[in-house]
Amino acid sequence: MDNSQISVRSHELTRRFGKFTAVDSISIEVKHGEIFGFLGANGAGKTTMIRMLCGLLQPTSGEATVAGFDIYKQTEQIKRNIGYMSQKFSLYEDLTISENIEFYGGIYGLKKEQITKQRDKLIGQVGLQTYTNKFTRDLPLGYKQRLALGCAMLHNPPIVFLDEPTSGVDPEARRAFWELIYNTAESGKTVFVTTHFMDEAEYCHRVSIMDQGQLIALDTPSALKKQTGKESMQDVFVSLLKSRRNGNEE
């Protein structure tokens, strides 16, 4: 692949916590405008991987670049070029919706007019026009999460990292959220998303499956289905894990 096309690249990226290896020499390449899914059970190492790529966590070994910047030395440049939404809800519940947007906009150094423009756009996107002066804590979770995603992208970053963005919301809200992800990718941004919902994997351009810190598969959903001969991603995941466990036992 041409280097200029790559937005995230890791090479044998590893992170250990004491004796426990959370991420075990993972190498991936993610293209511009791609929706890249990271699948795995809880504790498979998805969050650790994302945190390393965002510059929140120092890797134990291996290399990686995000938007062309090195994750060891250029974390500050990376932060200017990414949006990040963590598992935990990250807006201030005791601020109103527009106050939250103003705050994050200000932090990213947006000008006042820009913030106002972005705010109106975002509120329109999420469908919160009548709620702008409501406290964030009073919103339904689905709205909160779409709003959080909007806040993480106020500065128009080329790459977005989403760590389990849809956990805990109803199917309707999940669909709405994924619509937002699609729009984001269509506008040319790279979306790096972790999930443990297998049906969501269907929406990704490519998925990688993690288990116990290791990468056990990486391809398009249809290729993975063909490879395992299964109908759904759920079955693909189960069969891949099963064969891996069996393989380990032998």
Added chain:
Amino acid sequence: MQEIWVVMQKEFRQIFRIREMIAIIFVMPLIQMALLGFAISTEVKNVKLVVADQDNSFVSRELVRAFTKVEQFKLVGHVQSEKEIDALIHNWQAQLALVVPKNFGRDLQRGSIPEIQVIVDGMDGQTAGVAMGYAAGVLNDQLQKFLTQPQMRQLLRGVHMVNMQERMWYNPNLSPEQYMVPGIVVLLLTIVSMMLSAMSLVREKEIGTLEQLMVTPLKKHQLIFGKVIPFLILAFVEFMVVLQIAQWIFQIEMVGSLPLLSLLALLYLFATLGLGVFISTITTTQQQAMFVAWFFMVFMIIMGGFLVPIENMPPFLQKLTYINPMRYFMYMMRDIFQKGSSLHYLLKDAIPMTAYGVVIFTASVLKFQKRVS
């Protein structure tokens, strides 16, 4: 600069959104100020006194009356024997006992030097010491009075005594409020500023919003200053309000310069807020932060010269007080308040205090990592 402003704005919004918080920051200190000011005093009053006047003469009754006239003592009863005194002290009903022996008046006239006994319950060592001093004072005054009586005058022939005239500077009436109230203001300022700042960063850590901030280009110092400056402003406003109201409630007046005091208060706040932020960076939960802050505050209050003058402490503890920022501000506050000292005389406290703030803030910024642990 814009980023600091954005963070400040957010902090202010969050603080003022919690109604209890405003009450805690502004109303509570005033109530405490009033309570503390009236309650705290190193003076001892109404020491429960029991008298065994075995003489019951005019002279002995005069002597007992001298005790009842001062507010330090409160006569709770008359008894006859030492055994009764023992029972009363045992049940906490008396702290001090005065035994005037039989024939006291007669012996006094004859010049055969009778002996008055003062018994004190030593359980409360501090009060006991002070009460004994008072009792000695009352009795000494009586001694002087007897000496001036005509029949004593002949005894004084050929005696050459030095007599002491004392002048109390700055606080001629020895009013305890003059001393304690400024100290209490410092205390309240310390508690509010440290608690607010110690909980600040760690609260976001716990709620999870800090992780979000960490992936933004926001710089460490921007975050820290943006969080601390609102507290600085709040604490300073509170300081001014409490200071004014305290002067009004307790009818005391500050002699020194208010601008100078304000400047030093800001520098002091810089140090305490820095300490709070430092605590916030080394802890992971609010509960932990609170314990650590609590630990520091107790140390600061005990070793800050608020209750116990630093000069009274053993030398090794005195040295330890140099790492306590409260020590410096307590001295300066009291000096400005009562002596009207100028900056010139306070530099020896102002400089280490300011250095303290700079060091602790630098340490916090260095210690704070834009990473998760």
Added chain:
Amino acid sequence: MNKTIKRIIAIARKEMLHIKNDPRSLSIILLMPVFQLIMFGYALNTELQYVDLAVIDYSHSTASHDLVQKFTGSPFFHVYHYEGQFDKLDELFLSREARVVLLIGQDFASDLATQTQSSVQILIDAVDPNAAHMIRNYCSQVIQNFNAANNISLPTPFQIETSVWFNPDMKSAYFFVPGLLALLLIMICALLTSITITREKELGTMEQILVSPVQPQEIILGKVIPYVFISFIIAGLILFIGIWLFGVPFVGNLILLTILSLVYVLTALSLGILISTITQTQQVAMMIALVITLMPTVILSGFIFPIASMPLPLQYLANIIPARWYLTIVRGIILKGNTLQQLIQPTLVLLGMTLLLLAIARRKFSANLEK
């Protein structure tokens, strides 16, 4: 009932794990009281020492020299001669180089030789009025000693003999060790309880527990039990150190003390529960707990400042502070061996307070749920 106990134990165990997994907090909770006790023990000293005394001697006589010698010989004073100008005397106080100035006039020696009385002036920095008072007394003592040495037959109409009972050295530890017990028990029980409960609210885990079959009372009981344990460990530690390091006598009944301490702990816990029902965030809970436990306990309970010395309204106010009653109990048992009969009043007051606090907390709690 059986299920209730099981659930309470489960919650208590979970809380214990929280505590165990946070060794930093635990060590602070355990070490701080000890540290406080030792600091108090050594720092709380009402005796002044090394008071800087500047001498201005215009007499330059043998007599004045002798008088200064008496001051130098006293352990209270650190004596030096002031060489500066007289009208810049206040600089001594402003720069805190001296706390007292002894001013001996020109005529001192001749007056002393010819007259009954000869005067010296003592200027005292009275910023700290209590210290000023003591400094005055020390000076007066030194001068009396000088007079006694100078006059073979100094007349005294009567003599004063003082004796100190129970604590002849007047060690302050006797009184503040029990006081510290009262302070720490209420701080740990009220503060930790309120924080640990609001923490669950703030992190949203409370809702989850509330929809489970667990009853709110069970949650609260389960959460507080570990802290009761911890507070008793601390109480034991303080008592041990107080007795061992500071020689506090323990003359009473340990079992009675434990039982009555439990009553006090219940009061403190109810206070903590009440705080947690009226607050939403840990920060607010902590501030309130601090404001209504630490401050009043230190100031109004008689822990440091005798209640009898306070103005009358505050003496009444002191009655609503649990520690004020517990102090009567704990000092009575430890220092004087009081029995339950003698302590029945404070015990009943504490029980009454507990019931009242719990009743209010209950009403607030159900009111909150209805919202």
